[in-house]
Amino acid sequence: MSEAQHEPVQDENKIIAERREKLTRLRSEGAVFPNDFVRQHGMAALAAQYGELDKPTLEAKQIQVSVAGRMILKRVMGKASFATLQDGSDAGSGIAGRVQIYITNDVTGADAHEAFKHWDMGDILGVTGTLFKTNKGELTVNASSVRLLTKSLRPLPEKFHGLTDHEVRYRQRYVDLIVNESARKVFAARSKVVQSIRETMTGEGYLEVETPMMHTIPGGAAARPFKTHHNALDMELYLRIAPELYLKRLVVGGMERVFEINRNFRNEGMSTRHNPEFTMMEMYCAYENVHYMMDLTERIIRNAAAKACQGATTLSYQGQSIDLGKPFARLAIPDAIRQFDPQSDTMDLRDRKSLAARLYRMGVSTTKHQGWGALQLMLFETVAEKHLIDPTFVTDYPAEVSPLARRNDADPELVDRFELFIDAKEIANGFSELNDPEDQAARFHEQAKKKDAGDHEAMYYDADYIRALEYGLPPTAGAGIGVDRMVMLLTDSPSIRDVILFPHMRHES
Secondary structure, eight states: OOHHHHHHHHHHHHHHHHHHHHHHHHHHHTOSSOOOOOOOOOHHHHHHHHTTSOHHHHHHHTOEEEEEEEEEEEEEETTEEEEEEEEOTTTTTTOOEEEEEEEETTTTOHHHHHHHHTOOTTOEEEEEEEEEEOTTOOEEEEEEEEEEEEOOOSOOOOTTTOSOOHHHHHHTHHHHHHHOHHHHHHHHHHHHHHHHHHHHHHHTTOEEOOOOSEESSOOSSSOOOOEEEETTTTEEEEEOSOSHHHHHHHHHTTOOEEEEEEEEEOOSOOOSSOOSEEEEEEEEEETOOHHHHHHHHHHHHHHHHHHHTTTOOEEEETTEEEEOSSOOEEEEHHHHHHHHOGGGTTSOTTOHHHHHHHHHHTTOOOOTTOOHHHHHHHHHHHHTGGGOOSOEEEEEEEGGGOTTBOBOSSOTTEEEEEEEEETTEEEEEEEEBOOOHHHHHHHHHHHHHHHHTTOTTSOOOOHHHHHHHHHOOOSEEEEEEEHHHHHHHHHTOSSGGGSSSSOOOOOOO
């Protein structure tokens, strides 16, 4: 590493050392980290209420305020100084509240002004005073008192460039949120998406529930779980990969419309679309089917877009225009394969040998325990998925790759299932639920065989879930929606790490 690369670290260490010396002096004076300042006004509200008043009108009102926030700008000019404070009083929009403060020997006092001169960018101040406007029309507090509430020991990033290194932004989200308004807006939009989901679901008569996050048997999805150990019970547990089997137990119990906004954990690879810990919304409804669930999923996403995007339903995502306002397309897997892979046009898409040969020519490896259903899905993922930019419900999934979905009445080798793709990303997955306990037990046995053959993502046999089905699960439809991916779409974020406050990272070393 060159000397130039060492310099920023050396500079930061020097700044931190200087600030620690200041803190030591403040401690000796007994004036550190007070907790008795009363903030009475948010800066965003002050700007909204008084920002449009002209200078004479504002001064005539003599409005007394009490504000607190982080110092992000500072200008010292002899007997008077200016600074800009920032707070989070407009959290709903993600836009920081800001106000200028004016410190003078005459009004604030010479001693207080002298102390202020030694405070640093990033320090958190409490200020009381009178509102006025400068000759340039900037709303300002003429400080009658100014106090140091929190001493910042680390410097903020340089103001014109902010925090631009993506890895540092994800690792130090607290700094990212201080200096990058775009980050604050993303997480304000995320909150609106979650709020919209709750409003839609409760408006449809669903009950929000909570189910266990530690499972004795991982189930509800094909995924590799995280393991943990319960000391008191001396038993191995798994962090949930999906809440599905518990939610369907509730439907058995008579809770006919339930949903859960839940954290799931999957011990798999990481990418711009995958984080080992992620948020899903899962919903189950008795006496409905997959077609109802597609319609509901479409409403949920459209409502969330309107809430998070100020009513807009036509979005620009990474340069692509995506219309969420029009009805979502519906496309069967075989039709998608033939549409995007002309060489498959004359193939028998249920012939394992032909599918394996086609995948081999495309450089995709297969295993002997995979049937035609698994290979057909692999071919779809290889040739068609990347083209599904506009919202598209993909249907007609093989039963082999859908161990929890109900078989199609007309074709038992298929299931009544959909996956929703937008910008080539899977956003949702749903189906008419399998409520035949004997069929479900047989499919669990097939999954167990695959696990024994080395498939780490295959499901376990869940005897208690089979017992629940034997009490009788009514005809039911269910679906899961990826909240993180939906927020990515609605905020034009290229990576899932951009929409998770604290994404998982490698050790900092």
